[in-house]
Amino acid sequence: MNFSHLWKGLGENLETINEKPDLLPIATVLLPLIESFMVVSKPYVMVQHKHENASVNLNLNETPSVGQKTVSELLQQQHQRALASSRATSPPLGATTASGSQHPHQPALSLNEELFFVFTEEHRKILNTMVRHNPSLMSGSFSLLILNPKVLEFDCKRTYFTQQLHRRSRMHQPHPTLQVNVRRQYVFEESFHQLHGRRGKDIAFAKLNVRFTDEEGVDAGGVTREWFSVLARQMFNPDYALFKPSAVDKITYQPNRASWVNPDHLSYFKFVGRIIGKAIHDGRLMDCYFTRSFYKQLIDVPVDYKDMEAFDPDLHKSLVWMLNNDITDIIDETFSIETEDFGEKKTIELKPGGAELPVTEENKREYVDLLVKQKLTTAIKQQIDAFMSGFNEVIPKELIRIFNEQELELLISGLPDIDIDDWKNNTEYVNYTSSSTQIQWFWRAIRSFSQEEKAKVIQFATGTSKVPLEGFAQLQGSSGVQKFNIHKDFSSTLRLPSAHTCFNQVDLPEYNSYEQLRSQLLTAISECGTGFGLA
Incomplete structure (x- = not known):
């Protein structure tokens, strides 16, 4: 036919x-x-x-x-x-x-x-x-x-991705709740030790219930979000030597090739992979950003010389010049590189016999490819493999590969910008209305804040500084979608605003002036940005 x-x-x-x-x-x-x-x-x-x-x-x-x-x-x-x-x-x-x-x-x-x-x-x-x-x-x-x-555009890929994850979950028997009890200052280490012996299936399919020692919060979702948020900060603690910041922006990270100074580094990398996989699986956002080359390796996309810019800007410039110019009688290099770790120098051949093979105009492309692969992949292969072994226990490798590296960043960390109009349009009020004077002052204050302060308000109210990929309309609470909401606090106007993170709720006193509201809100998000108390 x-x-x-x-x-x-x-x-x-x-x-x-x-x-x-x-x-x-x-x-x-x-x-x-x-x-x-x-x-x-x-x-x-x-x-x-x-x-x-x-x-x-x-x-x-x-x-x-x-x-x-x-x-x-x-x-x-x-x-x-x-x-x-x-x-x-x-x-x-x-x-x-x-x-x-x-x-x-x-x-x-x-x-x-x-x-x-x-x-x-x-x-x-x-x-x-x-x-x-x-x-x-x-x-x-x-x-x-x-x-x-x-x-497929990103939101449609994510729809398919979520459907497949939920389908996998339905195929497994219900798992008992994973209870995690940690001290806030030792969240990373204590979480690692409590979850290290758990099976991958337990991590993937069990519901987390987190309790911070000496804090009164009951986990209806908000404490778990805070736990992910604290983990996202502590995993980059230089004392663990797991990651090093990008040479360009200092806010994106990549595995540290010298992480071996930490004898447990590979177990820690597997743990980090599990945690990021669990966050994706449960629809939690993590405030952790990685270099583009690292995202690529999570989805098996080859790195190239353009990815070197975040790792070593000067070397990147040299490679670009080499590729765009005739290097005959100019470049005096071989297919080998010198490395130094804690004073110990070592020669690494990029291919067998590379130390004796000169780089020429004819083979320069191969040299660049091998050099980039060595620095961005081979040098940290053990770390990447350990991370992926944990990550793929939770997220199937064939499923994550539907995303490109930019989309993977969005999947893990959420939208980078805060759309105030979207936020305002998806806010509900109790004992206030959208036209109440205090509400008008609240949004005026939000618009006057810096990006960091805006993020702190969201963290103060929801337990994380990020919003869902779909925007504020899909903000999650203890029982699913829960819009940001502001309740009138009928107590003294001398009180600071308070929050209930499990319900994305801010209790706002009926302040007498814009200046007072703005000052009190800033104080609340600065002094009360972490920690949980019972309402």
Whole structure:
């Protein structure tokens, strides 16, 4: 059976709808045809996926090259092949044998696969819109889009990702609650020792219940969020020697190749991997940011010389110059590098015999590639492997690879900017209204704060300085989605604002002036930003 005319008509209709947004509701009428396209494409695309997955370490973010062909050109090519096939012994494109099984190894396979990638990329906008309106599509035929993840936008990938995680959770028997009792100043070490002997399945599927020693807070969700927040800070403590800050911004981190000075470093890296995986699994955001090269290695994307900038800006400049200029009689290097750790110097060959092999104009690209790989990957391979062994106990490696490195950062740490309008539009009030004088002063104060102060207000109220990836509308509380809310505190105006992090709630006294409200709020977030008390 030849479907070329059907797909051509479908593509023309989708293009018309895309050009006229008011016609978008009509797209639902075409949904059965789109799903049919996915069903027909699946055998061909899956065969190629399995072939690649068996022969190489597949990176889903690297889709096959489809050149500059359009859907129309591919459909014309498909139609011509179908006509030719009707006079040949081999079945036409999209046809089946007498037994009903398809022929994935016929030359038509590559054309079908190419058609899938080109078609989905041409209509990516409307496909993403349909997924947003009906997320359940990603549990059905639309899941094939994961094999062309460049088509899917981040929120749609996350929808699929979350669906798959929840599906895994439902397949396992309920696990007993994981109780964690720690002293605030020793959260990292004590959490490590309490969870070290636990199975990966326990970490992944059990509900956490955290208690800070000598603090009265009952964990309805907010204490666990605070625990993740404290862990995110303490894991970068230089005393553990696990991570070192980027040479560029000092706020992103990468594994420290000299972490071996800590005899437990690999066990700690596995623990950190578990914790970050658990945070992702449970929908918690962590205020931890890593270098781009580290994110890449978590999803098996090769590093390149551009990633060197965050690690060593001067070396990066040298490599760029080397690649862009003729180095004949200028560069006097071999395929080896010198390292020094605590006064001990060592020569490392980038390839066998590298210390005797000079770098030339002809082999400079290979030299750059090997040098970058050595510094950003090989030198910290043990640390990365340990981290990933813990991370993949919670998050399957094939699932995390649907994201690129930028999206992975968003998945772990949330939106980097605070949208005050979104925050305000998703706030509820008790015994106040949006037009109350104190509420007007509150938002005036928020807009006057620095980014750090705004983040501290959110941390004060919710237990974390980050907001969900979907924005404030999806702020989580003890029983699911819980919007930010402000309650009137009827006690003295001499009291500071107070918070209930499990419910994303701020109790705001009825202050007499803007200046007093602003001052009291700043004092509260500065002096009461951590610690829990009973309401």
